[in-house]
Amino acid sequence: MSDKLVVEIPKEIADIAGISEDEINDYNLEIWVFDLYSKGSISLSRASQLLGIKNDTFLKKFRETHLRRIGGPKNIDEANADAEALSRALNQ
Amino acid sequence: MLVIIVLDNSVLSSITNLGILHKTISLFDEVYISVSILDEYEKKWKQNLPDKIQIVKIKHNMTISPSGLSDSDLDVLTLSINKSALLASDDRNLRQLAKNRNVQVTGSLGIIRELYLKGIIDTDEYYIEIVNSLTRDVYLSQDLIDWAFEVLKSLDKSSS
Numbered sequence: 257m258s259d260k261l262v263v264e265i266p267k268e269i270a271d272i273a274g275i276s277e278d279e280i281n282d283y284n285l286e287i288w289v290f291d292l293y294s295k296g297s298i299s300l301s302r303a304s305q306l307l308g309i310k311n312d313t314f315l316k317k318f319r320e321t322h323l324r325r326i327g328g329p330k331n332i333d334e335a336n337a338d339a340e341a342l343s344r345a346l347n348q
Numbered sequence: 349m350l351v352i353i354v355l356d357n358s359v360l361s362s363i364t365n366l367g368i369l370h371k372t373i374s375l376f377d378e379v380y381i382s383v384s385i386l387d388e389y390e391k392k393w394k395q396n397l398p399d400k401i402q403i404v405k406i407k408h409n410m411t412i413s414p415s416g417l418s419d420s421d422l423d424v425l426t427l428s429i430n431k432s433a434l435l436a437s438d439d440r441n442l443r444q445l446a447k448n449r450n451v452q453v454t455g456s457l458g459i460i461r462e463l464y465l466k467g468i469i470d471t472d473e474y475y476i477e478i479v480n481s482l483t484r485d486v487y488l489s490q491d492l493i494d495w496a497f498e499v500l501k502s503l504d505k506s507s508s
Contacts, residue, residue: 298416299439300357301388305418311357311388315365324487327358327438328455332495338458345434345452346375346462348349 290318296326350377353454354428355401356421357385358438362456366481371468372459373400382406382427384420406430416441425451438486456482461496472500 263284270276275283286307293303304314318325329335353376355363360381363369373379383405386394408422421442428435428451435446438455446453460482464475479496482488488496 292416296440299418299421299442300361301385301418301420302416304388310390310393311361312390312393315361319485324483324485326487327440328457328486328488329492330440331489332491335457335492335495338454339461341434341452342454342458342462345353345454346351348351 286317290321290323293318294323294325352376352378352380352431352433354380354424354431354433354435355385356381356424356435356437356439356442357388358442359436359456359459360385362438362482362485363459365485366456366460366478368460368463368469368478370398371463373398374468375459375462375466378402378433380404380427380431380433382420382423384423388420412445417445425449456486457488457492457496461499465499475500 265280265284270280273283289298289303289306292298293300298306300311300314303318304311307314309317329338360369363372379401381401381403383403386397386403404427406423406427408419408426410422410426412422417439421439424437425435425442425446427433428446429449434452434454435442436454436456436459437443437446443453443455457479460469460475460478463469469475469478476497479493483493
C-alpha cells in the first residue's frame with residue numbers, strides 16, 4: 257500500500273497561485289506542513305524534516321507566511337506550572 | 349547542586365530569535381542540547397552557538413506513533429530524563445509527553461518572565477518588547493499575555 261495520497265485541486269487554483277504543475281506537489285506539501293506546524297500538531301523538527309530542509313530555513317519560510325504557531329502553555333495554570341518549575345530548578 | 353536545563357528546538361530557536369539566548373543560559377550552570385538537534389540547523393547558525401551549550405550524542409529508544417514529534421525531539425526528552433534536568437520546550441506534544449514521564453517543563457514565556465524577575469531583562473520596556481516579539485511568532489491568549497504583564501514593576505508602582 258502506497259504511503260502517499262493523490263490530491264485533486266482545480267487547475268484554476270494553481271493558476272491563481274502562479275504555481276506550475278511541476279511545482280504543485282511541493283507547494284501542496286508546504287501548505288500542509290505550515291498548517292500543521294501553526295496548529296501545534298507537529299514540532300519544528302518534524303516540520304523541517306517533512307520538507308527536507310533545516311530548521312532555520314523552515315523558520316525563515318514560515319515567517320514569510322505571517323502565520324503564528326500555537327505553542328507554549330495552554331492556559332494560566334500551565335504558565336504558572338512552567339514558572340514554578342523554572343523557579344524550583346533555579347532555587348534548589 | 350548544579351542548575352541544569354535541556355533546550356529543545358522550539359525554545360532554542362525562539363530565544364535565539366528574541367536575542368536572549370546568552371541571557372537565558374546565564375541562569376544555568378549547565379545547558380544541554382542533543383547532537384541531533386544541532387544537525388538540524390544550517391552551518392552558519394551552528395557557528396554562532398555559545399560555547400556554554402553542551403552538545404550531547406544521545407539516542408532515544410521510545411516508540412511513539414502517530415507522532416508530530418521527530419527523533420531529535422525524543423532524543424532531547426531522553427536527555428532530560430537521563431540528566432534529571434528541566435526541559436525547555438514550547439512544543440505542546442513534547443511538553444505533554446515530558447509531563448507524562450515526570451519531567452519538569454518550562455517554556456519561552458516562563459524563561460522571559462524569570463529573566464525579568466531576576467533583573468536580567470532590566471527594564472519594563474525591554475520586557476514588554478520581548479513579550480510582544482514572542483507573540484508575533486507564537487499565539488498567546490489574552491489571558492496569558494495579561495499573566496506575563498502582571499509582574500511589571502511599573503504597574504505595581506502605579507497602583508500604590
